[in-house]
Amino acid sequence: MRPMGVLLVVLVCGFFLWGTGGLPERGDPEGPAHTHVAVYYIENALADSETYNMVAAVLADYRVFDTFGEAVVVVAAALSVLLILLRRREDEDVPDHRSVAKGMGPEAGKEPGGGTTPPSGPVLGGDS
Amino acid sequence: MTSRYDSLFLDVVSRAIVPLIQIFALYVVTHGHYDPGGGFQGGVMLAASTILLRISQGEESYRRFSPSAGLYLAGFATLGIALWGFSSMLFGGTFLEHGYAIPGIDGVTLRYWGIFVVEVLIGFLVWGSLVAIYDGLTTGGMDE
Numbered sequence: 001m002r003p004m005g006v007l008l009v010v011l012v013c014g015f016f017l018w019g020t021g022g023l024p025e026r027g028d029p030e031g032p033a034h035t036h037v038a039v040y041y042i043e044n045a046l047a048d049s050e051t052y053n054m055v056a057a058v059l060a061d062y063r064v065f066d067t068f069g070e071a072v073v074v075v076a077a078a079l080s081v082l083l084i085l086l087r088r089r090e091d092e093d094v095p096d097h098r099s100v101a102k103g104m105g106p107e108a109g110k111e112p113g114g115g116t117t118p119p120s121g122p123v124l125g126g127d128s
Numbered sequence: 129m130t131s132r133y134d135s136l137f138l139d140v141v142s143r144a145i146v147p148l149i150q151i152f153a154l155y156v157v158t159h160g161h162y163d164p165g166g167g168f169q170g171g172v173m174l175a176a177s178t179i180l181l182r183i184s185q186g187e188e189s190y191r192r193f194s195p196s197a198g199l200y201l202a203g204f205a206t207l208g209i210a211l212w213g214f215s216s217m218l219f220g221g222t223f224l225e226h227g228y229a230i231p232g233i234d235g236v237t238l239r240y241w242g243i244f245v246v247e248v249l250i251g252f253l254v255w256g257s258l259v260a261i262y263d264g265l266t267t268g269g270m271d272e
Contacts, residue, residue, distance in 0.1 A: 064226070078261050
């Protein structure tokens with residue numbers, strides 16, 4: 001199996017390297033990336049939106065729908081993190097992370113009244 | 129909830145440095161028209177200053193900026209961008225086409241301010257989201 005895998009990697013890499021031969025030269029003014037909408041943005045960004053920073057004009061004006069999507073992705077990530085963590089906490093049998101953190105947090109050795117160190121592992125249900 | 133680390137240096141230095149971080153972050157957010165920068169970068173800096181306060185000040189920072197506030201901030205900022213976009217749909221443009229957002233104002237000026245509105249709201253959104261993620265990882269999300 002292993003020689004087959006190596007052969008496959010070499011073939012795919014060779015195919016891609018062969019494919020890059022068809023790409024335009026880097027910085028070629030006639031390349032497709034520089035003849036499509038980019039020319040319009042460069043020539044009209046200042047006149048269209050009084051914005052000196054062309055990048056800001058593209059990001060928040062011409063391509064603002066894409067930027068809005070990116071922002072929604074950030075919020076969705078935050079929501080997902082919170083949903084995963086909150087869901088685990090409602091489950092009684094699983095140690096909740098507040099009690100887990102209590103056993104390992106920076107104040108683990110500073111419990112008032114007791115000079116002894118608490119057990120180093122997670123404290124199961126130890127929410128007093 | 130993270131607890132406060134008992135260090136005088138951390139306390140003094142973080143208190144001195146947080147306002148500077150926040151002022152520079154506001155500069156980065158609002159100066160996107162002229163310089164590199166914008167909502168994402170400035171929002172990350174605002175979140176970094178808040179998280180520094182979380183680490184160095186403990187309880188006090190949660191009273192000032194509660195764990196649920198981050199999520200509210202992110203949610204309302206997203207809603208704000210969406211409403212701004214819908215308002216231009218209402219007045220004859222397409223979604224988020226700044227030039228039509230408010231009738232009666234010159235389109236070029238509106239596009240200038242549209243970029244500003246979007247950048248500032250994205251700054252708040254990133255700020256709230258990152259603080260919410262940090263609070264979720266340290267406290268479990270919401271305060272009861």
